[in-house]
Amino acid sequence: xxxxxxxxxxxxxxxxxxxxxxxxxxxxxxxxxxxxxxxxxxxxxxxxxxxxxxxxxxxxxxxxxxxxxxxxxxxxxxxxxxxxxxxxxxxxxxxxxxxxxxxxxxxxxxxxxxxxxxxxxxxxxxxxxxxxxxxxxxxxxxxxxxxxxxxxxxxxxxxxxxxxxxxxxxxxxxxxxxxxxxxxxxxxxxxxxxxxxxxxxxxxxxxxxxxxxxxxxxxxxxxxxxxxxxxxxxxxxxxxxxxxxxxxxxxxxxxxxxxxxxxxxxxxxxxxxxxxxxxxxxxxxxxxxxxxxxxxxxxxxxxxxxxxxxxxxxxxxxxxxxxxxxxxxxxxxxxxxxxxxxxxxxxxxxxxxxxxxxxxxxxxxxxxxxxxxxxxxxxxxxxxxxxxxxxxxxxxxxxxxxxxxxxxxxxxxxxxxxxxxxxxxxxxxxxxxxxxxxxxxxxxxxxxxxxxxxxxxxxxxxxxxxxxxxxxxxxxxxxxxxxxxxxxxxxxxxxxxxxxxxxxxxxxxxxxxxxxxxxxxxxxxxxxxxxxxxxxxxxxxxxxxxxxxxxxxxxxxxxxxxxxxxxxxxxxxxxxxxxxxxxxxxxxxxxxxxxxxxxxxxxxxxxxxxxxxxxxxxxxxxxxxxxxxxxxxxxxxxxxxxxxxxxxxxxxxxxxxxxxxxxxxxxxxxxxxxxxxxxxxxxxxxxxxxxxxxxxxxxxxxxxxxxxxxxxxxxxxxxxxxxxxxxxxxxxxxxxxxxxxxxxxxxxxxxxxxxxxxxxxxxxxxxxxxxxxxxxxxxxxxxxxxxxxxxxxxxxxxxxxxxxxxxxxxxxxxxxxxxxxxxxxxxxxxxxxxxxxxxxxxxxxxxxxxxxxxx
Amino acid sequence: xxxxxxxxxxxxxxxxxxxxxxxxxxxxxxxxxxxxxxxxxxxxxxxxxxxxxxxxxxxxxxxxxxxxxxxxxxxxxxxxxxxxxxxxxxxxxxxxxxxxxxxxxxxxxxxxxxxx
Numbered sequence: 002x003x004x005x006x007x008x009x010x011x012x013x014x015x016x017x018x019x020x021x022x023x024x025x026x027x028x029x030x031x032x033x034x035x036x037x038x039x040x041x042x043x044x045x046x047x048x049x050x051x052x053x054x055x056x057x058x059x060x061x062x063x064x065x066x067x068x069x070x071x072x073x074x075x076x077x078x079x080x081x082x083x084x085x086x087x088x089x090x091x092x093x094x095x096x097x098x099x100x101x102x103x104x105x106x107x108x109x110x111x112x113x114x115x116x117x118x119x120x121x122x123x124x125x126x127x128x129x130x131x132x133x134x135x136x137x138x139x140x141x142x143x144x145x146x147x148x149x150x151x152x153x154x155x156x157x158x159x160x161x162x163x164x165x166x167x168x169x170x171x172x173x174x175x176x177x178x179x180x181x182x183x184x185x186x187x188x189x190x191x192x193x194x195x196x197x198x199x200x201x202x203x204x205x206x207x208x209x210x211x212x213x214x215x216x217x218x219x220x221x222x223x224x225x226x227x228x229x230x231x232x233x234x235x236x237x238x239x240x241x242x243x244x245x246x247x248x249x250x251x252x253x254x255x256x257x258x259x260x261x262x263x264x265x266x267x268x269x270x271x272x273x274x275x276x277x278x279x280x281x282x283x284x285x286x287x288x289x290x291x292x293x294x295x296x297x298x299x300x301x302x303x304x305x306x307x308x309x310x311x312x313x314x315x316x317x318x319x320x321x322x323x324x325x326x327x328x329x330x331x332x333x334x335x336x337x338x339x340x341x342x343x344x345x346x347x348x349x350x351x352x353x354x355x356x357x358x359x360x361x362x363x364x365x366x367x368x369x370x371x372x373x374x375x376x377x378x379x380x381x382x383x384x385x386x387x388x389x390x391x392x393x394x395x396x397x398x399x400x401x402x403x404x405x406x407x408x409x410x411x412x413x414x415x416x417x418x419x420x421x422x423x424x425x426x427x428x429x430x431x432x433x434x435x436x437x438x439x440x441x442x443x444x445x446x447x448x449x450x451x452x453x454x455x456x457x458x459x460x461x462x463x464x465x466x467x468x469x470x471x472x473x474x475x476x477x478x479x480x481x482x483x484x485x486x487x488x489x490x491x492x493x494x495x496x497x498x499x500x501x502x503x504x505x506x507x508x509x510x511x512x513x514x515x516x517x518x519x520x521x522x523x524x525x526x527x528x529x530x531x532x533x534x535x536x537x538x539x540x541x542x543x544x545x546x547x548x549x550x551x552x553x554x555x556x557x558x559x560x561x562x563x564x565x566x567x568x569x570x571x572x573x574x575x576x577x578x579x580x581x582x583x584x585x586x587x588x589x590x591x592x593x594x595x596x597x598x599x600x601x602x603x604x605x606x607x608x609x610x611x612x613x614x615x616x617x618x619x620x621x622x623x624x625x626x627x628x629x630x631x632x633x634x635x636x637x638x639x640x641x642x643x644x645x646x647x648x649x650x651x652x653x654x655x656x657x658x659x660x661x662x663x664x665x666x667x668x669x670x671x672x673x674x675x676x677x678x679x680x681x682x683x684x685x686x687x688x689x690x691x692x693x694x695x696x697x698x699x700x701x702x703x704x705x706x707x708x709x710x711x712x713x714x715x716x717x718x719x720x721x722x723x724x725x726x727x728x729x730x731x732x733x734x735x736x737x738x739x740x741x742x743x744x745x746x747x748x749x750x751x752x753x754x755x756x757x758x759x760x761x762x763x764x765x766x767x768x769x770x771x772x773x774x775x776x777x778x779x780x781x782x783x784x785x786x787x788x789x790x791x792x793x794x795x796x797x798x799x800x801x802x803x804x805x806x807x808x809x810x811x812x813x814x815x816x817x818x819x820x821x822x823x824x825x826x827x828x829x830x831x832x833x834x835x836x837x838x839x840x841x842x843x844x845x846x847x848x849x850x851x852x853x854x855x856x
Numbered sequence: 857x858x859x860x861x862x863x864x865x866x867x868x869x870x871x872x873x874x875x876x877x878x879x880x881x882x883x884x885x886x887x888x889x890x891x892x893x894x895x896x897x898x899x900x901x902x903x904x905x906x907x908x909x910x911x912x913x914x915x916x917x918x919x920x921x922x923x924x925x926x927x928x929x930x931x932x933x934x935x936x937x938x939x940x941x942x943x944x945x946x947x948x949x950x951x952x953x954x955x956x957x958x959x960x961x962x963x964x965x966x967x968x969x970x971x972x
Contacts, residue, residue, distance in 0.1 A: 491921070523919070523920040523922075524894050524919045524920040524925075525919040525920070526919040526920065526921055526926075526935075527917040527928035527935075530919060531917070552877070553875070553877045553917070554917070557915070557917075557931075561915070565915075565930055567909070567931070568909075568910050569908075569912045616915075816882040817868045817872075817880060817881050817890075818866070818867050818868060818882055819881075824911050826887070826910060843904070843909075844887070844911075845887070845904075846886050847882070847885040847886075
């Protein structure tokens with residue numbers, strides 16, 4: 002073949018592995034010599050099947066691995082929605098279902114696998130589904146709308162994912178597993194039992210040792226019949242039983258899609274899959290197979306990481322390289338229904354003489370097992386359920402057929418015992434340790450990228466290594482002297498979150514008590530005092546920030562219940578809930594501004610800011626405002642500012658819900674809530690989003706069916722759009738979730754951390770927020786709601802309370818010994834018809850002639 | 857002039873000055889920020905924040921930084937040593953200090969900045 006002739010390479014299948022193959026082909030220059038044609042059966046380009054379940058929350062677009070719809074290389078052609086019906090190795094041609102014939106020089110099969118549906122009676126009734134494609138999930142979602150009970154056949158990894166999805170869709174959910182435990186391939190009996198408790202804790206019903214004998218129903222699914230083991234003593238005595246179900250999802254394993262290869266006469270593996278050599282070449286030298294349809298050395302791999310490895314190997318081979326696929330690490334670490342599960346190596350201790358070290362805490366729902374060699378020096382495998390944080394450290398120690406692994410420490414049990422306070426828990430990971438198994442990224446790769454200010458693909462596929470990756474990057478910066486110390490300040494060796502916990506546990510009510518119990522010496526500073534002030538204000542109902550015990554720890558603006566400006570004057574912002582104000586209210590604000598000579602400006606939060614008030618004038622200004630029915634707008638606090646709204650269905654011809662009423666209700670509910678940073682909300686009455694709710698920490702957008710709740714948005718220097726937490730809520734549920742979300746944020750965010758970075762900082766990100774707020778995996782829901790109820794019940798207007806208390810009013814004086822003398826440093830000039838600050842004066846002396854009052 | 861004969865301006869009662877806070881006083885025409893620390897020491901600085909350009913130091917948070925009693929400017933949080941007026945964040949900056957003491961439960965400040 003002349004080098005001037007371009008060759009044609011056809012890829013059959015555009016799933017994750019097919020996509021990775023094309024990416025590698027482009028990156029490594031295979032497209033310099035080959036035109037690539039990709040034939041995909043599904044209508045959409047490759048998407049992240051590992052994260053398939055998140056389709057219900059984020060939609061199909063977010064899952065796409067090729068959002069642009071085409072590759073950035075004109076030599077790659079993508080044919081979607083078309084199936085290959087056969088190929089002929091002799092003529093090197095392939096036939097599409099639309100009748101087209103394509104001639105190929107090289108053919109790569111990446112057809113993946115298909116769900117295995119056991120041939121039980123009724124398996125094809127309406128209401129029976131599999132769980133493999135976005136179309137499958139769309140069908141399940143549609144069917145769930147009219148269903149009450151769902152059953153998933155198969156309690157493995159994917160089955161539990163599917164079960165979680167059904168439960169999230171509001172179905173009473175059963176999991177039916179033939180093996181005596183859940184995730185039977187990955188975890189042992191005790192680990193399975195621990196996992197089962199977590200799953201049942203989420204309200205699902207688990208049947209193990211249960212063989213499905215029939216799907217019941219005439220045309221539609223009405224239930225499942227099964228035979229259940231009688232238990233250990235009566236293994237032979239099986240009992241027949243049934244459960245009602247309106248829909249059934251089969252998730253009983255997968256089978257390689259090898260039919261094309263079979264029809265073409267290629268060699269197959271004994272247990273299915275296209276037999277390939279170490280370079281992923283089939284029995285025909287011009288046909289390759291990668292991913293789940295392939296069986297290197299006779300074995301198929303149902304995970305994405307080996308598939309990616311095969312894709313790379315095949316590209317390498319096509320370029321004339323000698324890379325080889327020599328087997329894959331089948332270690333698994335994932336988060337399932339909010340529960341960490343990891344399984345690696347010889348998890349079942351089948352190695353001769355293997356010893357097991359087990360740590361279990363049934364209350365915490367944690368089970369950890371290490372399998373070590375008979376002499377205790379090598380790690381052979383393990384199972385972690387409920388807490389897989391040790392995985393990153395354990396994984397490089399694992400002895401495999403090809404690698405001895407790092408030696409175990411002298412006390413290997415330390416590796417799975419809970420990290421005690423003071424313990425470092427910090428075993429050092431070697432550079433070559435693989436951190437991201439999906440993308441084969443090592444610790445060395447991550448550290449090198451951090452040093453160069455670049456990023457790696459670590460954490461971008463299944464996300465399970467995100468926290469370890471983050472820690473490695475933090476460790477790196479720490480090692481080069483960049484401080485990653487998360488202590489609040491020199492007075493507290495705690496993060497804000499930890500401080501919140503200790504304040505809650507010890508029920509401290511004053512800064513002095515917190516400092517005495519948890520301080521590291523010294524009297525505190527302008528960092529820790531306001532942080533503790535905020536925590537106390539969030540926790541204590543009926544608490545006034547100007548109470549004697551708290552007044553000296555308040556931040557600048559809280560200390561005078563107003564916003565300090567550059568010349569030492571303050572601005573005043575009365576609350577205008579939802580931005581709705583009466584003409585009478587507006588007139589009062591105008592009169593107050595006029596009478597005190599205040600500069601007025603409309604804020605971004607749909608209210609009015611009055612600038613230039615001298616500190617000693619604040620009480621008189623507020624007297625007028627309070628008497629007219631206004632209250633503090635908390636513009637001075639790290640607290641709820643406003644809930645912005647559009648006019649909604651009341652006025653707007655497009656509005657579908659009363660957004661103004663909801664905005665007012667939410668603003669009044671959360672007013673005065675002190676938080677780690679300021680909080681803003683918004684409510685839009687339709688999808689046109691005129692209230693810009695997605696630019697807020699919490700945003701609500703009306704739908705025909707209710708409300709969509711978005712969280713984690715902000716404007717400012719780093720604008721972020723809020724992301725959908727959950728959709729189509731009724732108002733009561735919306736408020737409940739918002740209560741939980743806000744309190745969870747208040748409790749766990751860092752000081753001055755807004756909701757967007759807070760969400761990102763959580764292990765699991767938005768998914769974690771959803772698990773805690775919506776799925777209530779921590780069982781904290783009612784506690785968070787109760788905390789918010791305490792806040793709502795304890796709310797009072799801080800300014801009115803101040804006006805009513807002479808002790809609190811005493812601080813609003815210019816000079817303690819000359820209250821009638823205004824501060825001479827404050828000057829004004831006029832601009833566009835209003836007063837604005839004059840130039841700084843430098844220190845001013847009024848001369849000794851001013852009469853000075855004695856105390 | 858001996859210390860006994862020195863002129864003081866009475867500012868307020870010590871009881872009226874909350875621990876770890878400040879007040880602004882008018883001392884012979886000058887705006888002086890008077891602070892009380894947790895151990896009942898009193899300190900007096902010019903009330904004018906030279907970096908922020910406003911008379912606000914009396915309203916700052918009082919605490920310690922590395923053992924140094926200090927006030928943080930409410931505008932931009934620069935710290936000032938209550939004993940010396942030295943800015944803890946900018947060695948080029950300091951504010952004038954005044955002699956302050958407590959007698960018979962009354963806080964007294966001597967007019968005229970130290971060294972002025």
